[in-house]
Amino acid sequence: MSERDEAGLHALPIDVEYGGRELTITPAVVETDRGLVLIDVGPKTAVDSLDVHLQDLGYGLGDVWLIVCTHHDRDHVGGLAAVLDRVDAAVATHRDEAPFVRGDRAPIKGDGDRYAPVSVDLELADGVRIPTLAGPMQVVETPGHTPGHISLTFPEGGLLLAGDALVADGSEPLAGPKPEFTHDVDRATASVGRLAELDVEHTLCYHGGYVARDNDRIAEIYDELRT
Template sequence: MGNYHLLEIEFENNGQKQTITPVLLQDDRDLILVDCGYPGFIPQLEEAANRYGLTLASITKLIVTHHDMDHIGSLAALKRAYPQISIVAPELEAPYIEGKSKSLRLEQAESTLSVLPDEAKSQAEQFIRYLQSIEPIPVDQTVSNDERLPWCDGIDVIHTPGHMPGHISLYLPASKTLIAGDVVVIEHGKLNIANPQFTMDLPEAVRSVQRLLDYEIDQLICYHGGLFHGDVKQALRQLLREYAS
């Protein structure tokens, strides 16, 4: 059975401590990174991989769950440093990653600028410039809903839109593990929708949580929150009840 490793990366952002959890999937042929952090995160990724005796130079593929800056920020730099890495992304997300379409997060930030109070505009403009600085990168392979990828004992692609229209999660049937991306996050030990106030389509995001109940999940890994401890299906149902009320 293939192995997975959680790359917990702690850092400070605007004076606040944060953690993201990219994942490395490993078998005897491939080392696959799922999502890659903010711009400039290659040293942090390398340090996290080294904890497992692995290096970024051994990565063969990088799967992107969606085009938010904390998931693709280091994508172009990684490809430059390690050109053997094949970039794999959802078909619906590829135009944004490649720069053929404007980032939806950038469009969202620009659309709210005019309604912000003057004292908040400077920070918002800084955020817009940051989003504009994310470097586009060609996608080598696109994937779509219900596709099974043949690597690491099989990786099932689940289209989980809402947070972003093309967002995917990954299911590893051999270990009954779900790599959630941002379909759910862990906050104070509980599951929640990722940034509901910035989610592109909140009702769709809730439906995506509902869809996860179709899978037997023993381990749930959230990009924000890491490994969930507890009964996954019970926690998913509780989250759905909260959004149904």
């Protein structure tokens, strides 16, 4: 990662224009024996930057064999079709997110200008583990931001990839999900409580990147959200 590298795991911070504003997003990539697993892709405008990041690591988009989507929001998966035009990779997401990614249902958020739908090859459930060179990557169901939002943990390194279940782009180094972008605040709060129970030493957020904050801070956030 640019802020901090785990063995075989790299954050890919990208500056994009999205929704009429500039923001930094943080997809990630993890090395495996089969090639690369890409975690979220960003909007369509991020695809070339993804390729540049991977080339800097000695890879390219062609080395990606699996794309894991934490959820179906356009700033996370709007570039999926563009990536799949350039690489033959499988797409995985939670079973409750799959209808949105496939185009069976319209995205919950947004202005109706949906991204191109793609096929979903693997529907994920809580506890699924994917072997990687950074240790097993485990799916944790964290619904609320969207119905099937997932986070990912690397238990051997104490690392949490929070997706949008937590954010790190505000005045606090780590905070709860933003209510204005959260589909179900109560479920999102419960998901933060679940993350607080994990053995987390440090966190990577899609919005805000890497922060050296552990499950003690996540437990504080959970208490704050419940008051």
